Amino acid sequence: MKNRDKMENAYAAAHIRALTLLEDLHETVEDMPAPGNEEFPIDWGHVGSLNHLCEQLAELKKHFASDED
Structure with missing residues (x-):
């Protein structure tokens, strides 16, 4: 198997x-308590956890957006 093929397979798996x-993660967020339930x-623990998740997701999005430049 050529190196290019190995790289393509590794990328596909990732x-x-x-x-x-x-x-x-989407399912986990969907399963979290909803307001009014x-x-x-x-x-406040739920609020903090969800805000923490939002911060981490924004950081990931920022990281990958900078890779596209």
């Missing part, structure tokens, strides 16, 4: 893994 992780009320 691409699939990234999409899977994003899907898992009396059965699972939100608290």
